[in-house]
Amino acid sequence: MTTTTIRSEAATPASDALGIAALPDQPRPAQPSASRPSRQSRPSRSRAPLSVFAGFPRAIWVVFAGTVVNRVGFLVGPFLVFFLGSRGIPSSQTPYVLGALGAGNLVGPAVGGWLADRHSRKLTMLAGLLGTAAAQGALFAAPNVATMALAAIALSATATMVSPAASAILTDDVGPARRREAFALIGWAVNIGTAVAGVLGGYLAAHGYWMLFAIDAGTSLGYAVIVAMLLPADRTRHDASQTPESLTSASQTLAAQSSDSPTSAATPTSSGYGIVFRDRLTRRLLILFAVQLFIYSLTESALPLAIRTDGLSPTVMGLAAAVNAGLVVALQPLATTLVSRFPRTQVFLTGGILTTTGIALTGLAHTPTAYAATVTIWSLGEVIIGGIPASLIANLAPATARGRYQGAFSWAWGVSRFLALAAGTTAFTLISPAFLWWTALLAGTAANIGIMLLSPAIDRRTSAIDEPATR
Template sequence: MQLDTAPTAAPTPNPARTSAVQRLFGGLPRQFWIVALGTLVNRMGGVVVPFLVFFLGSRGVSEDATGYIVAALGVGGLAGSVVGGWLADRVGARSALIFGLLAVPAALGVLYVMPSAILLGVAAILVGLAGRLFPPAAGALVARSVSGERRTRAFMLVHWAVNIGVALGAGFAGFFAARGYWLLFVIDGASSVVFAVIIALGIKRETVRTAVPTGKTGGYGVVLRDKLMLAYIGLAFAAETVYALSEYALPLAIRVDGLSPAVYGVTAVVNAVLVVVLQPVIYPLTVKFGRLRTLGLSYVLVGVGVAATGLASSAWTYAATVAVWTVGEVFGGIVAGGIAADMAPAEAQGRYQGAMQWVSSLTRLAAPLLATALFGPALWWLTAAAGIGGALVLARLGGKFKARLAAA
């Protein structure tokens, strides 16, 4: 009798569990995980800007001056997005990321010590600029480390890390603010330094894939000549402006209804929890649904959800409207970043990411103006029209987008 000497096979893991985890986290390179980890740390520590109004109040800055200083922050962000994207393609995404991150604590230090409203406004421009210098480089590093379906998944996970970090940071920021605003500045600056150290130690210069030699990069003409990308930027601007109204028009509506600020706190918790919980759950569905249809659905849900704010009158109805546009936010967060990366030529990833960051910065200036000028039924009808109209335009251009993305 011949004995079977083959080794005994190892127990087979649960296929369903393994495949679910693998579909979400598998096949992504070390470089991506380093950027994702640093992003999580950085967003957990990003606590100065959310409490900037309270910090300025503690310095005796008037309400009018506070508005100008917050606007100055947005102006700096516009400049930082453009410079950061160009720098990522010019000197390399790794170097640009480290430089931008180290600029943040320096700018925060300047803001903290400024003695007057005018100087605080100047410092706010620097903070806004520094805070937007590094995201295009981080996006370029992610885009250059993966391609195809993995790129979509990578940008989705970065968006997820951002929301987890913001949710965790919000949980302890108020506690530290009560013990002195200087502590918020220390935490915020330290989180950027930690991110820079993670990148410096985790990603060696020679492992970063670049498509063009350093110093051969042009300007933003490559983006401006790309008509399809300009259409995508226009759609993103409309969608993100509607979403940004949740930061301005929503609390204003709650105040007008005579409800407590705690109601706005409840809506913030609903948004954060739903994003963190739903994003990994919904991702497999969007793979089957298709990126463009997912993005169109995102436009509709965000537009209609924010518009429904005009119908709300209690804590529960406000929470219900937030749930609607939060699902839209999740859909958009899963696919939008990967689409922008696939639209970009390999040698211009930084500038394309910078253009998208610029749009995000611009919406933070446009939304408060829009909310102030049109608050009421006109604003809610406009947001619904923008969401539905954006989806229709995307569907109209769907063939061109599909051809472009298929070639990525």
């Protein structure tokens, strides 16, 4: 739960090292107008599962490779609770640092989306990645709870700047008919890296937490190098997106949306987030997505607390992360191929039910095997949903506001993560674990019903650009 066309270039030695050179250069499609979006051909359903990701432009594979590298270093977050314990931070003060980590999510996505639209996708990603590496070092060196909280805010703020710019690149370079697959591909990259991190994390945590921070910072720098070397500057493409023709197309899109968002008064030339939050359908979707993302974020905050409360070692958290990532890595290509044959709303609701149920069942788990079983359930839901929410937001966005729409989606994730890290952990420690897990079950069910009720409006808005799910 990241505006100009990136040009295809000849493979460099660095791209050879990443395996990107083997990918054929893709002709860059013209920037699609908002009123007549381009379509990319969809791979045949009869091909092997991995073929669902074939034919994407080179820039998508650059983001894919960088995401894998970066997520291999996703070590500090899952083990932060255990790190704080090793520094003598009592459980009663843990929510302060976790809440601060969540607070940065309220700033980073909004800044990242605005910078991506206003200035440069590439420079926004570089600023976020370099800032993340610096903040990792600051968090490790922080001497007390107050300085840890400040470093945690900086860490999450810079880290969440990256996603809106990267997502905007996907939206720019992939036609509406294949955006779901593109976002599923990046989700797959996240879990490939996380699978490796899950295997390494428990071992490294047992031998010194400094290694977690060092690898996390190093992989952020590695992603920054990939972006700097392989992703072309996008200023020219961004300037082109602001031509009178593109603004006219965006105006036409907003006019077409008026039947579903009659309160929208934003103009496509607006540089702020009014264009997003005056879109009634998008606003409602973001609220419902935020509820679902809050529940999912409990796997980062409340799940480690539950494991620690049961007296289990950090290696159990590593096992949980490995089970989740391993299932997504193994099943995502196949699932993306299979579920695309069914109506999107049915697919999304099925995945939402599995995710909500699996996470709520954490309250009944007290052994490594039980935790692995609950992780398996919500991981299957994650696989089924893969790519749908972000691609929906992408398809609702005017061409001139893609970064801000993705920034708003990332901001919704940030709000959810903040609440999970702050309110979720507080409810767990001060009220009761059972209260938190029952709340997750009821809230997730309500969100699923809400999305089902909005599905006719979503279909009306996206019918002109979506490839019908059942064809």
